[in-house]
Amino acid sequence: MMLNFPNRSRSYDGAAKRVRFVGYDGTFQIPFSIEVGALLKIVPLIDTEEKCLAAFDAARVPILDAAQKAYARCDKSFYVLTEADLR
DSSP: EEEEEOOOOOOOEETTTEEEEEEEEETTEEEEEEEEHHHHHTOOOOOOOHHHHHHHTHHHHHHOOOOOOOHHOOOOOOOEEOGGGOO
8 A cells, every 4th residue: 555644634742852743654653753853944933833844734745755765665553754854
């Protein structure tokens, strides 16, 4: 099956400094997150939850592309994307 992202929701995890989102492989929910450091490539100054979520929204397409590539590389129960994944 192909990984897809029908749910546009995302949330900020301040403790882990990540933005969380979910993909689906058929009926299986696949949790993802992206480090705030990776989002700094898009918005140089991220000092609030709103800016982190806005940066995620601005780069949704490349982030979801990176998530699909990470998912295709290996089978995990949770994926954390980093700056290297966005290259």
